[in-house]
Amino acid sequence: MRIHNFSAGPGALPEPVLRAAQDALWEHGSHGIGIAECSHRSPQFEEVLQSAKSRLKTLMSLGDDQHVLFLQGGARQQFYQIPMNVLRGGRATYLDTGTWSAGAIDDARRYGTVDVGFSSREQRYHRVPTQGEWGTLPEGTVYLHYTSNNTVAGTEYHYVPDAGDAMLVCDMSSDILSRPVDGSGFDLIYAGAQKNMGPSGVTVVVVSDRFLAACDDTMPGLLHYPTEVKKDSMLNTPNTFGIFVIDEVLGWVLDQGLDALDAKNGAQADAIYGLIDELPRYRGLAEKASRSRMNVTFTTGDAALDTLFWKQALEEGLSGLKGHRSVGGLRASLYNAQTDAAVEALASYMRRFAAEHGEDG
Numbered sequence: 001m002r003i004h005n006f007s008a009g010p011g012a013l014p015e016p017v018l019r020a021a022q023d024a025l026w027e028h029g030s031h032g033i034g035i036a037e038c039s040h041r042s043p044q045f046e047e048v049l050q051s052a053k054s055r056l057k058t059l060m061s062l063g064d065d066q067h068v069l070f071l072q073g074g075a076r077q078q079f080y081q082i083p084m085n086v087l088r089g090g091r092a093t094y095l096d097t098g099t100w101s102a103g104a105i106d107d108a109r110r111y112g113t114v115d116v117g118f119s120s121r122e123q124r125y126h127r128v129p130t131q132g133e134w135g136t137l138p139e140g141t142v143y144l145h146y147t148s149n150n151t152v153a154g155t156e157y158h159y160v161p162d163a164g165d166a167m168l169v170c171d172m173s174s175d176i177l178s179r180p181v182d183g184s185g186f187d188l189i190y191a192g193a194q195k196n197m198g199p200s201g202v203t204v205v206v207v208s209d210r211f212l213a214a215c216d217d218t219m220p221g222l223l224h225y226p227t228e229v230k231k232d233s234m235l236n237t238p239n240t241f242g243i244f245v246i247d248e249v250l251g252w253v254l255d256q257g258l259d260a261l262d263a264k265n266g267a268q269a270d271a272i273y274g275l276i277d278e279l280p281r282y283r284g285l286a287e288k289a290s291r292s293r294m295n296v297t298f299t300t301g302d303a304a305l306d307t308l309f310w311k312q313a314l315e316e317g318l319s320g321l322k323g324h325r326s327v328g329g330l331r332a333s334l335y336n337a338q339t340d341a342a343v344e345a346l347a348s349y350m351r352r353f354a355a356e357h358g359e360d361g
């Protein structure tokens with residue numbers, strides 16, 4: 001029996017996609033073989049790859065100067081692949097808003113100077129900066145890097161930072177395609193697929209010609225974006241099944257419409273934040289203006305009670321509510337595929353739990 005899944009990633013996938021993947025594993029279309037069994041160079045897979053690229057381009061309003069790649073190594077590989085290619089001893093500004101941006105900063109420091117334009121680390125990453133709060137970028141800044149949604153802290157930018165003349169680089173792993181975003185202004189976007197786009201094992205990268213022109217051509221092929229673009233993500237064998245699932249998810253997103261998903265995601269997040277604000281038993285971990293619609297982080301204010309909350313929830317068929325190990329507390333992930341039924345079940349559980357474990361214990 002399937003239960004409600006609030007995992008931060010790999011996360012819930014849309015039911016029609018799971019059903020299509022089930023069928024395609026056995027026989028993909030009329031090809032007579034499964035999607036995981038065909039050559040990555042076959043017309044069968046080529047069609048999937050081109051479809052996924054073109055669907056993403058449509059959904060993100062990408063320009064002709066932008067290229068879609070399906071790479072491996074996780075989002076984390078991008079932490080070093082980006083500076084390795086374009087920093088080359090120069091400087092970049094990073095906005096430090098959580099575990100993942102801090103990881104990106106650590107890796108970038110190996111390849112040049114990192115200016116940390118903003119950090120909420122001392123406040124347990126409770127917020128993201130407002131537009132321009134990082135001030136003027138230093139002369140010669142190659143790029144501005146930010147993490148659009150902070151999966152662990154539960155914060156999200158509700159605007160696109162202005163990078164001025166510098167290139168704009170974004171880790172969009174946990175909120176890509178959760179609402180309409182004009183992707184045409186970005187020089188590099190990367191996202192591990194395993195939250196809003198598909199299974200783990202594929203990193204979607206969108207890279208601009210401007211970024212490609214800045215790349216170090218001495219990089220080995222697998223780490224060199226221009227080579228990956230030239231080879232259409234097939235310098236080595238890509239994760240064919242993962243890309244197939246992504247293509248199915250992108251088709252589903254197109255069917256739903258980004259505006260509708262945006263509204264659904266907003267309503268689901270509002271329902272849970274509403275309870276956090278209404279019931280004194282709970283406290284949200286993020287500052288209100290920075291709250292993430294994808295990962296709602298909260299606590300009862302008592303570590304033992306938090307543990308009881310997610311353990312008892314699991315017994316009731318609500319999984320994945322334990323906060324990230326680095327921050328503790330509770331976290332409900334409400335990605336695109338999250339159903340209203342799951343959110344209603346969580347809301348009802350939260351009410352009951354608060355009634356049973358009121359402020360006075």
Ligand SMILES: Cc1ncc(COP(=O)(O)O)c(C=O)c1O
Nearest residue numbers: 074075076100151171173174192
């Ligand atoms: C925002 C963000 N960036 C990067 C990562 C790391 O992704 P991966 O495990 O694909 O390397 C994660 C994983 O949860 C994430 O949420």
